[in-house]
Amino acid sequence: MNFNFLSPVSEIVLAHNELLSLQALGRKIRIHSSQNGIPELEGVDIAILGVLENRNDVNYIGEEFQLNEIRKSFYSLFPGSWNSVIADLGDINKGESVEDTYFALKTTIAILIKKNIIPIIIGGTQDLTYPNYRAYDTIMPMVNIVNVDCKFNLGDSAKPIKNDSFVGKIILDKPYNLFNYATIGYQTYFNSQEEKDLMDSLYFESYRLGAVSKDITIAEPVMRDANIVSVDLSSVKASEVSLNQKYSPNGLDGKEICAIARYAGISNKVSSFGIYEYKPSKDDEITSMLASQILWYFIEGVNFRVKDDDFSDDRSYQKFITLIDSQELVFYKSNKTGRWWIEIPFLTEINTKLKRHTLLPCMHQDYLDACNNKVPDRWYKAFQKNCV
Template sequence: MDFNFLSPVSDLVLAHNALLSSQALGSKLRIHSKNQGIPDLDAVGIAIIGVLENRNDVNYIGEEFNLNEIRKSFYGLFPGSWSSVVADLGDIEKGERVEDTYFALKSIVSALLKLNIIPVIIGGTQDLTYATYRAYDDVIPMVNIVNVDCKFDMGDSSKPMKNNSFVGKIILDEPYNLFNYATIGYQTYFNSQEEIDLMDQLYFESYRLGEVSNDISLVEPAVRDANIVSIDLNSVKGSEVSLNQKFSPNGLDGKEICAIARYAGISNKVTSLGIYEYKPSKDDEMTAMLVSQMLWYFIEGVNLRVRDDDFADENSYQKFITLVDSQELIFYKSNKTGRWWIEIPFLADVNNKLKRHTLLSCTHQDYIDACSNIIPERWYKAFRKNSV
């Protein structure tokens, strides 16, 4: 396995780590250091990778950055009662070209996925999500992506890819592996009407900031169905972050972004997490601490995973059937966790992407709505996408 692309965690961070409490996270991690080299990955469940690539930022003016402050903050936190072994594999430096960085990230993510290790990428620009997505090409046939962002990032895919247009590239580039794309926390005034219409036409999901702030649990089913969760730090409101990081007075607050990170951890399907658009500044403590807490909640979530989506054992779930407009909807509720799913029917006469009855995560409210003759929107979009 080729880890030559990775450079070790800086001596500065390791010197800081040596001064921390022996109970802190820094002494529990397997860290890639200059002296010790790449740590043993045996029994590792989660691997943190920094990617120092920001050249595809639409506002790039040649600035460099590092992740030292995030590491210092993260290493100083105290772990929960976790069984997962976490490694910090250091950083992927900028390649000669941006494509070289993509290749390095794709290779490492693909290798980690095959070892059943969850890669957690902390990066510069969010176009790195494209490289992560391509790492799944020979791992699973269809991929669901959740993007926590104030923008859809569709962009003009006929132009070279930037951090505001990587989703268009994901949709249009072969092989076509994208099944669902959901944006959480979008703000309408940052998105053109054409992009909003395109999201609807493609039956992709979008959750407005107001909806999410009103009830954060709304987004749990979308995150539960995701394979890749990509978080843009510009989705966080300006008052929660450091000077350079401030983007908009409106956005998700610290509790909400950490709740989403925890949902991603708890999901049995999420196999990679990315936190992007980090921009250090002189007063960096706030952003570094927020990213550290997001990482903490994700790892906490992974340690709380429960296999509740195996419906082979009839004693492990309850089944509910309801009629909506002469359409039979079948719901399942896990006895272990109380989480809900809805069945998407198999359509024999179409070129079906899923080839079997597929269960889609949903909420108890979706079942209540179905009983009142309201078709759940997630089900409708998945059914339509499955019929195309």
Template sequence: MDFEFLNPLDEEFLEEINSFESNTLSGQLKMHSRKSGIPELEDIRIAVFGVKENRLAIKNGDEFLNFNGIRRAFYSLFPGNWYLNIADLGDIEKGETVEDTYFALQTLVKELVKKRIIPVILGGSQDLIYAQYRAYDTISQMVNLVNIDSRFDLGDAEKPISNRSYIGKIVVNKPYNLFNYSNVGYQTYFNSQDEIELMERLFFDAYRLGEVSKNITTIEPVMRDANLVGIDLGAVNSSVIGRSHLNSPNGFDGKEICALARYAGISDKVSSFGIYEYSSDFSGTGNMLIAQMLWYFIEGVNYRTDEDTLSAKKDFIKYQVPIDDEVLVFFKSPVSGRWWIEIPFISNSNTKLKRHTLLPCSEEDYLEACNQVIPERWYKTKRKNEL
């Protein structure tokens, strides 16, 4: 793979990590260096790289980014009982324009996903998700985006894109590939009532920080239905991440954000993963937390069960629950114990849901259906299919 926009890891940094214990991740990853070039990717499952773009950030848009603090912490960790190969491809530098950076990121993500390699993006401003999403334009007909963020970032689609307004651009710009957007961890006081109501009108999913923290397992089915996942580090408690200018006392703690990263990794559908809003003023604790988020995502990928296949679904256990005029059909995997609910196929629709026949759900959804309560996500998905 020949991508001239990828810069190798710094030689001094490579010498530094060579002194780490040989059985840490520093001795396990293939790395992009000036001497050896970009690693061969034939047997690579996960490719990590940085994107030093933050010019469209509302704050700190001129800051120079360096991801070596994250890498230093990550390479010092010991791998789990993993059976997959990982590469560090180096960094995408700022292009002459932001659009140039977008093009480089979009190109790289697209090529990696086509090769069934999962891109793991360390990014500056979160508007980079727009380029991550656009990589799917020629790969998938419809995609689901999950964003762990204290804000919806819908913004005004008529105004220029920024790290607070990229979702609006995703919704209105052609080609229309977005089927569902799920926000995980929003905090009401950071979002206008107009945006909250717009999320409802678009049948998008939104999960408040408090309800997720109360029962984080409710997000596992949401992640299982995602194609791409982004994390805004501003969704993490600022005292945990060690970033002073965020000044947000509320947010996910370290254990919670790592659990969410693991849910993203274990999802059979998630084919790209990004961590955004990094700043070089993060503390050593913040860098270590991001390193552990990466670790848990990779562990999740290692334990995927490949249940998102027709052959796996043949062995699912089927349950039928009559509610009013509907008969809800649930499926349970005898292997993982995970649940799905069937979305009725609308023959006269535009058939954009052909590949979304089964919607991931929880056992609680099944139990509530038995008590004559229709799952909200089933209703929203069915409504989107009818539009």
């Protein structure tokens, strides 16, 4: 197996780890060290992967960065009642070119996913979501991406990829594997009207910061349908982070971003998770601790996954049928968890590779809306995508 791309966790972090309580996370996970090499992956459920790539930052001026502070913070936390075996595989260093880094990341993620290991990527810049997406090319025909961000990051796909314009490349580059793209926590004034119109015309989903802050549970069905989750730390408001990290006075607070990370962990579909746009500074304890807690909540969620989306057994769910303008909407509710799904009808004459998308996660509120003759927005967008 080729993991030549990976460099070990720094000696500073390992020395710090030795001083921690034996109950701390850092003493319970398998760590890639220069002394012991890459840990055995047999039995590992979650692998942490640092990527020291930031050259596609629109503001890049040659600065280097490292992830030591995040690791120190994460190692010092205590695990919950978890069964997951966690490994820290160290870092992917900058390649000769950004494309080299992309190749290393894509290859590593593909190996991990094929072994049923969930990679947690800690970046660098958010354009690393692109090689993360490309890792799925040989794994599944259609991919859903959720971006926790204040921007859509669509950009101009004709221009070189940057950390604020990688989604356009995902949409337009072959093979076309993207089924749905959703942004959680976007702030309208950071996005052009053209980008908003494009999101609408492609039937992609977007949830404004105000709506998410008002009701955080709207993020749960979106995460339940995601394969890749990409978190941009600039979606967090300035008061929650350290000096270099400050971006906007408005944004998600620490509690909200951790709740969203937990929803991502609970989702049975999410098979890779990334935290990006980390910018260390001398007063950095606060950002590194927040990033660690986001990681912690994601792993906590993974440990509480419940298999409730197999509807082959009639006793495992309740079925509800409503009628809107002669259109029958069929809802399913899991008896085990109380989570809801809605059926997307397929147009038989259309050749589609989306057979597995027949059930779309939704909320109880969507069912109540349907009973009041209101078509759920998620259902409408998924249905329209099927008709294209």
